[in-house]
Amino acid sequence: MTNSVREAAVVDDIREARRERDQVAARLKVLDGRIARVEASCTHDFTPVEQTREPHVIYEPDYTNPIGRGSDLWYGERAVETTRPVWTRTCRLCGKVERTTEQRDVTTTAKVPAFGR
């Protein structure tokens, strides 16, 4: 196989790959639209919340590696691999999966005996 024949084969292969990718992207857009419409019209009946953990990278000061000198001293950061909680719930009706790593404060209005203060 000569170089130009090989190059032509590669170009054909890439062209075919691009065409196929564009078709898949168009199909994906249609399916995403269908799913979004169903999810938007669903009343949602979510399963109990499930908590798992996922890998997470945090950045903290690296005190072992001072930068600068004298009073102009500062520290770089280092990446520390850790994990964080992830909460998920799934709708029993449409299958939508909601996922979050955020939490919010909840203020309760529970009644307690009032013994003065």
Ligand SMILES: [Zn+2]
């Ligand atoms: Zn739903």
